[in-house]
Amino acid sequence: MTPTSDATTDEQATTSPQSEPRENVRIDAPQLALLWQLASRARGAANEATLGFTMVNETLSLIPYRQAAWWRGGAPGTVAAVSGLPQSDPNAPYVQWLSGLCRALSHGTAAGAAVPPVSQPQAFTAADLRDDAPHIADEWDAWWPAHGLWLPLTGRSGGPLGGLVFAxxxxxxxxxxxxxxxxxxxxxxxxxxxxxxxxxxxxxxxVLRPGKLQRRVLISLAVLCVIPVRLTVLAPAEVTPKDPFVVRAPLDGVIDRLYVQPNQPVQSGTPLLGLDPTTLQSRYALARKDFDTAQEEYRQTAQLAVTDDRNRLDMADRKGKLDQSAVQLDYTAAQLARVRVSATRAGVAVFADPNEWTGKAVAVGEKVLLLADPSHVELTAYVPIADNVDVKPGQTITLYPKSSPLATYDAHIDSVAYRAEPTPDGVLAYRVKATFSEAGANAQPPLGAMGTARIHGNWVPLCYYVLRRPLTLARQWLGW
Structure with missing residues (x-):
């Protein structure tokens, strides 16, 4: 015995105003299986064309009919699929007649007071179209059998999606x-x-459609636009020594070695670096020999001048040469004494790598390293020109060091460079100097610490804070 399931529904058999009595609908198991299969095929359709072909052709396995067509969209709409054809031709006479039929049926469906929440089939015949579409009814017998059925499809919002016609x-x-x-x-x-x-x-x-919710949204947006916020800008920053002592090359030469390591504490008088003394030692030896020669010549001339007046005249010339060689000897000796540079005060040696300086030729006055006081530091930030928010001395700046993600240090801006200069990264930026608010080893970051600094500017409305960048770009692009 074949299992069945009972379902009672109120159906409208035709589009005529007369209603048929309710009847008991019996759906057996094979029909339920086919219904489930068609629903599965609809959910698995890859695109709209595949779904339309499935509706007008494969529904025949569930309900017998001779012809079917899919009408896509509301008025005017188009016939998107016809049973038995892989693709419908809009210029074909049959498709044009179907378009007029579906257009009349869609108008008739929309003529009611409201669109029903569930699409209900509507049976009709040629006689039902005599009044609204007589030209369609006259050609009915040439294209269709006696009975037709219109199945409108509506979306969740109640808008028409189209419909299907069966005959x-x-x-x-x-x-x-x-x-x-x-x-x-x-x-x-x-x-x-x-x-x-x-x-x-x-x-x-x-969202902006007039209504109570929309008014609340607009009022909330207006309030948010005038909320005062503080302009801020993020900039790369570094803890640098304040008033450091610059150690420079005392004379032209080649650095022989550095006696200190980076970040090494030194005391006053500690050797820092030494130049190669080979050339100066050769000059000193030559100057010593010239001085000894001039001294001996002057002695001999002085002895002969006692008995010979002519030698007395040469004695003045020998004296001048002796004084000149003495000056040259003293100068060379002074330079030789300066090949080793010592610290003039206590501090920390600040430089990168000793190997970069060893064997390097330097000119007199060239910077080699710094002597800095670790407890006397300042903050140096580089504000890109595109992010400048009118930074002025006295404003607050906060450092977020990379080495200590939970630590922050506040400082006050002392000076702002009036001219932007390229940073080591190749970005044009203004150099900003700031002094930390609290002194002491625990209240200041270590020397050389790097991180990100947040500069706090003036108070502005939130709308200006959000639109500042877009407005700047728009002005540059439009030339306001």
Whole structure:
């Protein structure tokens, strides 16, 4: 015995105003299986064309009919699929007649007071179209059998998605109506998945549509726009020594070695670096020999001048050469004494790598390293020109060091460079100097610490804070 399931529905058999009595609809198991299969095929359709082909052709396995067509969209709409054809030709006479038929049926469906929440099938014949579409009714017998059925599809919002028309010789039963009504919900849901998504402009219009909620949203936005916030800018920063002592090359030469390591504490008088003394030692030896020669010549001339007046005249010339060689000897000796540079005060040696300086030729006055006091530091930040928020001395700046993610240090700006200069990264930026608010080893970051600094500017409305960058770019692009 074949299992069956009972379902009672109120169906409208035709589009005529007369209503048929309610009847008991019996759907057996094979029909339920076919209904489930068609619903599965609709959910698995890859695109709208595949879904339309499935509706007008594969529904024949569930409900017998001779012809079917899918009408896409509301008025005017188009015939998108016809049973038995892989693709419909809009210029074909049959498709044009179907377009007029579906257009008349869609107008008739929309003529009611409201669109029903569930799509209901509507049976009709040629006689039902005599008044609204007589030209369609006159050509009915040339294209279709006696009985037709219109199945409108509506979306969740109640808007029309289109509809299907079926035709066959036998009248439509209540079972056909119940099965097609269920399929209409499945197909409508599937077509909404392929439908175009609302654009952002349509979504904004929906939000701004007059109403109580929209007024609240606009008032909230207006209040948010005038909330005062503080302009801030982020800039790379580094803890640098304040008033350091610059150790420079005392004379032209080649650095022989550095006696200290980076960040090494030194005391006053500690050797820092030494130049190669080979050239100066050769000059000193030559100057010593010239001095000894001039001294001996002067001694001999002085002895001969006692008895010879002519030698007395040469003695003055020998004296001048002796004084000149003495000056040259003293100068060379002084330079030789300066090949080793010592610290003039206590501090920490600040430089990068000793190997970068060893064997390097330097000119007199060239900077080699710094002597800094670790407890006497300042903050140096580089504000890009695009992020400048009118930074002025006295404003607050906060350092967030990379080495201590939970620590922050406040400082006050002392000076701002009036001219932007390229940073080591190649970015044009203003150099900002700031002094830390609290003194002491625990209240200041270590020397050489790097991180990000937040500079606090003036108070402005939130709308200005958000639109500052876009307005700047717009002015540069439009030339305001």
């Amino acid at each position: 066959r010789e036998a009248a439509w039963t209540a079972t056909d109506h119940a099965l097609l009504a269920e399929l209409a919900q499945v197909w409508a849901h599937a077509f909404e998945a392929f439908g175009p998504r609302p654009s952002w402009l349509e979504q904004v219009r929906a």
